[in-house]
Every structure is written in structure tokens, then in C-alpha cells.
Amino acid sequence: xVEPNRILAEECSNSDIAVSQGATELLPNHIPTYxxxxxxxxxxxxxxxxxxxxxxxFSSSTLIDPKIFKRFAVDDCLVNDGQALxxxxxxxxxxxxxxxxPLSIRSVVCN
Numbered sequence: 656x657v658e659p660n661r662i663l664a665e666e667c668s669n670s671d672i673a674v675s676q677g678a679t680e681l682l683p684n685h686i687p688t689y690x691x692x693x694x695x696x697x698x699x700x701x702x703x704x705x706x707x708x709x710x711x712x713f714s715s716s717t718l719i720d721p722k723i724f725k726r727f728a729v730d731d732c733l734v735n736d737g738q739a740l741x742x743x744x745x746x747x748x749x750x751x752x753x754x755x756x757p758l759s760i761r762s763v764v765c766n
Contacts, residue, residue, distance in 0.1 A: 705764030
């Protein structure tokens with residue numbers, strides 16, 4: 656299936672936000688940490704806000720700035736306090752838990 660050409664820069668979709676994570680160092684108490692990067696990969700120059708992730712029962716034994724990443728409810732986490740990510744912009748954070756959480760896009764708002 657071929658995706659139609661985008662005419663307006665404001666058009667975007669969930670696939671224009673990339674979420675990646677990887678294991679990083681252990682904390683002194685041997686709890687694993689993970690670094691998450693959320694990137695606006697929109698090829699047409701769109702700005703994207705209201706980024707919500709599916710995040711299960713996300714929790715971290717280390718503090719995460721709630722303006723960067725905050726769990727509102729089960730399986731609903733907000734990125735960047737709802738503010739827009741410009742094209743190519745990356746926001747990242749680290750969390751600590753005995754296991755990693757699968758994170759994926761729930762919804763976005765095209766600006």
C-alpha cells in the first residue's frame with residue numbers, strides 16, 4: 656500500500672513520532688536503568704503536540720521531571736507536558752525499574 660503524498664505541513668500521524676529505549680547503567684542498588692528517546696521524525700516539517708504514549712503501569716524508582724514524562728492513568732503517559740515537538744526534536748529521559756516498559760504511541764495532535 657502506498658501512502659498518499661502529504662500536501663500540508665500540518666498533516667501528521669502517530670508514525671511521525673519515534674519512540675526508542677535501551678538499557679543503560681545499573682544504579683548503585685543494582686536496579687537497571689533505561690534511556691527513552693522520543694523523536695519527531697515528520698518528513699514534511701510538522702510540529703506535533705499532545706503526545707500520549709501507551710505505557711502500562713509505568714513507574715520509576717528515580718524521579719522523572721513530570722514536564723518531560725508523566726503517567727496520568729493506566730496505559731496513558733503524556734510527553735513534554737503536552738507541548739509541541741518541532742521537526743527533528745528529541746526529548747529524552749531515564750527511568751529505573753527491574754524491567755523495561757513497552758512504550759508506544761497512543762495519540763498525537765498535529766499543529
